[in-house]
Amino acid sequence: LAELADRGCRTMVLFLVQWSKADFFLPDYHTDLAFSEAMMAVKDRVDIRPYGIGWTEKLTIGTKPRLLPIPWHLVEREGRDGGCYLILLHNVDDQEITVGKLGAIKFSSGFYVYVGSARQHLEARINRHRRLRKNHHWHTDYLRNQTQFIQAFPIRTADDLECNVAQSLSLLCDRSIARFGCSDCSCDSHLFAFDDDPRQSKAFVDLLLRFRM
DSSP: OHHHHHHHHOOOOEEOOOOTTTOOOOOOOOOHHHHOOOOOOHHSEEEEEEEEBBBTTTSSBOOOOOEEEHHHHHHHHHHHSSSSEEEEEEEEEEEEEEEGEEEEEEESSSEEEEEEEESSHHHHHHHHOOOOOSOOOOOOHHHHHSSSSEEEEEEEOSSOOOOOOOOHHHHHHEEEEETTOOOTTSSSEEEEEEESSSOOOOOHHHHHHHHHH
């Protein structure tokens, strides 16, 4: 579309935000940074129009469509390859794992959420956690080597939120692993255990959305 605009054509992208209470529109740079970067690159050449609409029970438009503002300054500030992240691991069976200088730690079966950060190259950091073959540098490298990688949840931001996220998770988890992943801060832990998959917990989803939004 940008190439067509350069040739003199009028081009437009229409987003229908199907929520009548929406106040503004943002691309989801947390989960698709490339898409957000593409929007930023062409915003002065392609007409991008997000409209908020609401529906009635009869599936007719119940409110007049509203053109939603796009706070591009937030996209420019926050839509970067840096911030913090959550790594969800699954430990199938009870086991004892030697974790660097922390020594041997008993990990019961269940799900573990690790909180980390990367000011730059966040995607590369997450991909490193996915891999099994690597030099063990962080505490989580030892745990990852003995567990299943389930999912990563990036929180792209220019602010340092790692410890805030960890403290919030400590209020939701079933237990935490003392001194894990927090040798460079004053937190008690950056690794939190859940008996059940936290993705099925509304409280966990709400926490993730709160820090992303």
